[in-house]
Amino acid sequence: MKTHVVTGSSPAMAVERLATCLPPQTAPRLVFAFYGEAADDEGLHHCLAQRWPGLPVLGGSSAGGVMSQDGLADHHQIGLMGLEDPGGDYGVAAGPLEGDPQACATALLLEAMDQAGCAGELPALVWIYQEPGSEEAVLAGLRRVLGDRCPIVGGSAADNAVAGRWRQLGPQGPLRGGLAVAVLYPTAAVRVVFQGGHEPTGQSGVVTGVGGSTGRRLGAQPGAPMQGRELLTIDGKPAAEVYNQWLDGALQPQLDGGGVILAQTALHPLAVKVGQVHGLPHYLLVHPESVTPGHTLRTFCDLRVGDRLQAMRGDRGRLVFRAGRVAAQARAALPAGQTLAGALIVYCGGCRMAVGEEVASVVQALRQRLGPVPFLGCFTFGEQGWLLDRNVHGNLMVAAVVFGAEELVR
Incomplete structure (x- = not known):
């Protein structure tokens, strides 16, 4: 399993950069896409669909932009993480959260499992990105099928000023007021840590x-x-x-x-x-x-x-370094014989506002703890994660998801 993370100031640039990371004639098995509120997500959907028809993609808007191993990207920028995992199975489903959010979440989860070709099988990880406001109901809908037998991680889409300009992204394009659900059945290990810093x-x-x-x-x-x-x-x-x-x-x-x-x-x-x-x-x-x-x-x-x-x-120093500590704990939990292939980070948008210009030090702390591997981070208005063997929704939290890769024996 390999992960590839790129950023770009336009959809075409971001997709082209991701494509150059992959072997010729290879498509990613899953793409995570996060971006600032000013980014062209309609154009991103078009470019991804044109390059890799039928690609499972999930993401949405992030407060103030995104972060990666290359640093901070502003609210015009797009960040993509592609998973290269020929032996793994992945599926994504997305739709509006209308009427009964709990029932919508259940239906989208089952659809994503069907898309992965793994109906009835427990995923290693479920990743969600949604409209703020009904997070507890969404988790209840997912638990109807999964219980708390696997981690459910993700965030609530955000914008720059809590003005309702947040969006979600799924295989059919951008959504407002929606939910995107990804199920992951990777060939290597996935580990999750979810914490606050107060x-x-x-x-x-x-x-x-x-x-x-x-x-x-x-x-x-x-x-x-x-x-x-x-x-x-x-x-x-x-x-x-x-x-x-x-x-x-x-x-x-x-x-x-x-x-x-x-x-x-x-x-x-x-x-x-x-x-x-x-x-x-x-x-x-x-x-x-x-x-x-x-x-x-x-x-x-x-x-x-x-x-x-x-x-x-809390204090700014604790919030700055919390993401790095959480990532290090997740990395340390990988099983023997597996190296770190990459990481996804969820960092609360409210914490980002609190640390101000020191958010650049958040990125530096992640680099130090993760080493020279790709990572992609979004800034959210609500965080979902695995805490004491239960999937919960909280605020001002940090989640780290790390992906393993089998070490090569020579």
Whole structure:
């Protein structure tokens, strides 16, 4: 198995560069395509389809551009990763998330497995890229078929300013409001690590009310707990007021009339403890997006009544080097006898905004930890990954997927 990563300022350039990496008359088995919001993804679809008809392709827009072993590429640029794996099987299906996202996810997964010629077989990895907003429902739909028997990794498509200009890309072209699902049955190993880069402050409270337009019951029973993305109350008090106290008054301007709080909260998010390993707790991060005039909080992740929320803190240095550490852990998990062929990195768009110009150091940390191998990274508005043997959706997270290759014995 080999991976090839290229970038280009136009669809034709990116596709031509990828083609020159491959042996003559060889087509990639799967292509991941990520790009900035200003890139021509219609043109990219046309160029890929013309060069390799029927090619499985998956991707979408990424906040501010992409990163690779060659550095940062801006929001006009396209990044492609092609997998060269003659003995592997791969399939992609994509479509709109209309009506019932859970049912849509199930149907697209089954279609992707059919496209791979592996109906009924458990993949080594499922990769998803989707419209922000229904991530938990999509994961529930995938679990109908897979349970948590294999990792589901990916991200929610992003743009530069949380303005809804995000898109997804599948074999039939770009989508808005859609989901793309890839199933991978490679000949070599795949390893996944999914982590956040924050620690608890010691302040916490229990979710006592969720609602708004996103509120719904967890289950069909009338007494089932509510879950949703508008946090009404913590310990019975207005959620934004409690959170503002935890942040020493940093949200007072938004409490006076509502407003977006992404910048103020990227280093100070909320979290729910999901378990521990060897006494070390693991947390799923929740990024608050805005304060409403009613002093509630809107978030990028579902919360449910009864969850204990932890106030978290991070710093730019930890966020800069987290991606490299996560990639190194994934690399170290490859089985003996396999070398590193390449990596895919999912890095939260909110973390990218928080580190600012130091995002170039994120790329350098990945280079140092991965060595001279290809990698492609996207910046997302929601991250999906494998945490404590369960597939989950979180915010402000980093995921690393590494692909192995059999060592040649001479």
